[in-house]
Amino acid sequence: MDDLAQSVDFCAVNNHQRTIIHIDIDCFYAQVEMIKNPALRHCPLGIQQKNIIVTSNYLAREYGIQKCMLVSEGLQLCPQLVLVRGEDLHDYRQVSAKITSLLHRFSPQVEKLGLDENFVDVTNLVAERLMESKGEESVDGYVYGDLNEKCECGCKKRLCIGSYIAGEMRSEICNVLGITSCAGITYNKLLAKLVCTIHKPNKQTTIFPCSSLALVSGLQNVRGIPGIGHRTHETLQLLGINSVTDLQNSNLASLQKALGNDLAIYIKKLSYGIDDSPVKQTGKPQSIGLEDGFRKICVESEVKDKLFTLLQRLLKLLFEDGRIPGSIRVTVRKYDSTQKHSHRTSRQCNIPASLFSSGACHNKNEPVSPKSNEKLMTLIMQLFHKMVDISKPFHLTLVGLAFTKFQERKTGKSSISSFLINDISVQSVLNFRSVSSEADKMEYSSIYQSPHISMEKSDLEPEPSPKKTRRDFVCSRSNVQFSSEEEDVPIRMMCEGPSGDSVDNALWADRGLESHNEQTVGIQTIPLVGSTSSGVTRKCPVDSQMSSCSSDTAHDVSNDIEFHCPHNVDADVFCALPHELKKELMHAWRIERNETSPISQSKKVTLCTKPKQTSIYQYLISNK
Ligand code: TTP
Numbered sequence: 078m079d080d081l082a083q084s085v086d087f088c089a090v091n092n093h094q095r096t097i098i099h100i101d102i103d104c105f106y107a108q109v110e111m112i113k114n115p116a117l118r119h120c121p122l123g124i125q126q127k128n129i130i131v132t133s134n135y136l137a138r139e140y141g142i143q144k145c146m147l148v149s150e151g152l153q154l155c156p157q158l159v160l161v162r163g164e165d166l167h168d169y170r171q172v173s174a175k176i177t178s179l180l181h182r183f184s185p186q187v188e189k190l191g192l193d194e195n196f197v198d199v200t201n202l203v204a205e206r207l208m209e210s211k212g213e214e215s216v217d218g219y220v221y222g223d224l225n226e227k228c229e230c231g232c233k234k235r236l237c238i239g240s241y242i243a244g245e246m247r248s249e250i251c252n253v254l255g256i257t258s259c260a261g262i263t264y265n266k267l268l269a270k271l272v273c274t275i276h277k278p279n280k281q282t283t284i285f286p287c288s289s290l291a292l293v294s295g296l297q298n299v300r301g302i303p304g305i306g307h308r309t310h311e312t313l314q315l316l317g318i319n320s321v322t323d324l325q326n327s328n329l330a331s332l333q334k335a336l337g338n339d340l341a342i343y344i345k346k347l348s349y350g351i352d353d354s355p356v357k358q359t360g361k362p363q364s365i366g367l368e369d370g371f372r373k374i375c376v377e378s379e380v381k382d383k384l385f386t387l388l389q390r391l392l393k394l395l396f397e398d399g400r401i402p403g404s405i406r407v408t409v410r411k412y413d414s415t416q417k418h419s420h421r422t423s424r425q426c427n428i429p430a431s432l433f434s435s436g437a438c439h440n441k442n443e444p445v446s447p448k449s450n451e452k453l454m455t456l457i458m459q460l461f462h463k464m465v466d467i468s469k470p471f472h473l474t475l476v477g478l479a480f481t482k483f484q485e486r487k488t489g490k491s492s493i494s495s496f497l498i499n500d501i502s503v504q505s506v507l508n509f510r511s512v513s514s515e516a517d518k519m520e521y522s523s524i525y526q527s528p529h530i531s532m533e534k535s536d537l538e539p540e541p542s543p544k545k546t547r548r549d550f551v552c553s554r555s556n557v558q559f560s561s562e563e564e565d566v567p568i569r570m571m572c573e574g575p576s577g578d579s580v581d582n583a584l585w586a587d588r589g590l591e592s593h594n595e596q597t598v599g600i601q602t603i604p605l606v607g608s609t610s611s612g613v614t615r616k617c618p619v620d621s622q623m624s625s626c627s628s629d630t631a632h633d634v635s636n637d638i639e640f641h642c643p644h645n646v647d648a649d650v651f652c653a654l655p656h657e658l659k660k661e662l663m664h665a666w667r668i669e670r671n672e673t674s675p676i677s678q679s680k681k682v683t684l685c686t687k688p689k690q691t692s693i694y695q696y697l698i699s700n701k
């Protein structure tokens with residue numbers, strides 16, 4: 078044992094104070110389909126996205142059907158396998174949201190992980206129940222390892238209560254939604270997630286501190302530790318670290334040299350079952366994107382068609398989300414046939430909020446006007462041309478689009494911004510089946526990801542909900558699948574969390590060939606309307622901004638113009654205002670911004686005079 082190991086007391090009081098429950102829904106997509114069509118309950122059922130079975134019911138698993146298996150393989154194993162298309166994620170997302178909202182009845186601290194997993198911190202609820210408890214120490218469900226926890230911090234009692242709360246949660250989900258799930262109960266997220274998988278389906282498992290080391294050490298490979306992603310794993314392999322025991326015994330200094338201080342300590346702690354990360358309340362994603370993979374596209378018009386179709390899908394998702402994006406990102410994956418190697422690259426630029434204003438926005442089937450659609454496509458193609466020189470031969474295997482830098486539409490009824498914005502904050506329900514016929518014809522698949530999931534701190538690659546058994550399988554699959562003969566891959570949907578963590582369950586889509594040199598994009602925390610973060614100001618007039626694409630991160634155009642239109646304000650209206658009014662409006666806006674923005678408050682920005690009673694700001698308010 079090295080210094081860190083010696084300095085860690087695994088039964089230290091402060092390690093076990095929390096009670097964390099991890100809930101994972103059984104064969105999620107399959108359960109949703111079986112609810113929609115109960116006849117499917119009696120058949121082996123696979124959920125198909127393009128040529129892959131992304132999950133199956135437990136009956137199908139008895140035939141050896143596994144997640145991410147090729148449809149052809151699945152049918153060989155089980156010819157009577159019933160396949161249901163799972164590309165339209167609408168229903169899964171709806172059920173997922175309902176599950177999370179049910180869990181909120183137990184605690185506000187619910188962190189969504191992917192579509193079918195949630196961490197819930199029930200520490201406070203446990204404390205309440207502890208006061209009413211008569212001191213009995215029984216466990217609801219299974220226990221991993223030793224039940225006779227000797228720790229004196231009181232964790233045993235707390236975790237016993239936690240196990241009953243987990244049972245209540247699962248009953249609630251089952252009673253209300255008819256969905257079964259598994260739960261892991263313990264004192265940190267890492268162990269809760271790991272122990273959750275021990276007894277499945279429709280079961281729950283509690284682990285006490287005395288067995289934590291056994292659980293982590295029992296993993297075959299370090300890659301099985303949620304939080305150790307692809308890149309870290311590669312580095313660890315180079316250091317000769319393969320098993321969890323290798324990592325435990327590794328020299329911390331060498332690890333720090335290879336991975337950096339924080340990550341080295343973080344993963345070393347994980348290898349001992351120590352995870353201090355909090356359950357973060359899930360917010361809206363930082364980016365909403367779709368990608369489409371294919372064998373080969375080498376003609377610009379085909380790229381444009383793909384991007385157009387992606388844009389139409391994405392606009393509907395955006396409409397459903399209800400926020401206004403400040404930036405759009407285009408991604409391509411280029412294949413180099415001489416090197417037999419592909420890599421991703423992305424470009425993004427700011428977009429004017431006026432494209433999404435109510436004047437331009439119609440309904441969920443036509444989320445923006447044809448003019449806005451056209452402008453967006455122009456921007457997208459400009460970004461595309463920055464990455465691909467179409468005067469030379471090119472070979473693409475993936476294109477993607479994502480909206481980022483979101484702003485909420487509502488800024489308060491009486492604010493000048495709400496006057497100018499033309500609010501369209503209707504949270505609609507988007508049904509992909511009602512999408513235009515062109516998009517419907519296409520084989521669609523998307524993986525919706527919920528926010529802040531990546532437990533890995535250094536890897537820039539999209540990191541999924543860390544289901545390692547799946548991931549390992551997926552990697553081997555993708556190696557087979559994506560040679561130069563690669564199959565079409567499903568479109569996937571990605572979201573980046575408020576923390577900037579990017580998540581992506583569809584690893585099977587592009588592992589293997591990828592060199593992971595994707596440029597990192599400027600993911601920022603969702604700015605408050607009127608905050609001082611970049612993207613708040615916009616260049617006027619709109620058209621000049623439309624052409625301002627930047628090469629790698631979103632370009633804030635606010636520095637090089639005479640007037641800045643406040644972000645989220647209709648640029649057309651703003652531009653139409655006379656010079657003096659613009660000035661006055663900006664002044665009032667800044668004051669409001671300084672008053673509302675925590676960032677500004679902390680910085681105490683210089684502007685502090687109140688708007689005049691006769692200002693346009695006051696005038697507009699009083700005249701609304
Ligand atoms: P999982 O929780 O991994 O799988 P599951 O819920 O179907 O099965 P289990 O009982 O083992 O928990 O993933 C949740 C859903 O995510 C799954 O139903 C289908 C989808 N999914 C993908 O879209 N792509 C993938 O690669 C995987 C593994 C899952």
Ligand code: MG
Nearest residue numbers: 101102103193
């Ligand atoms: Mg599941």
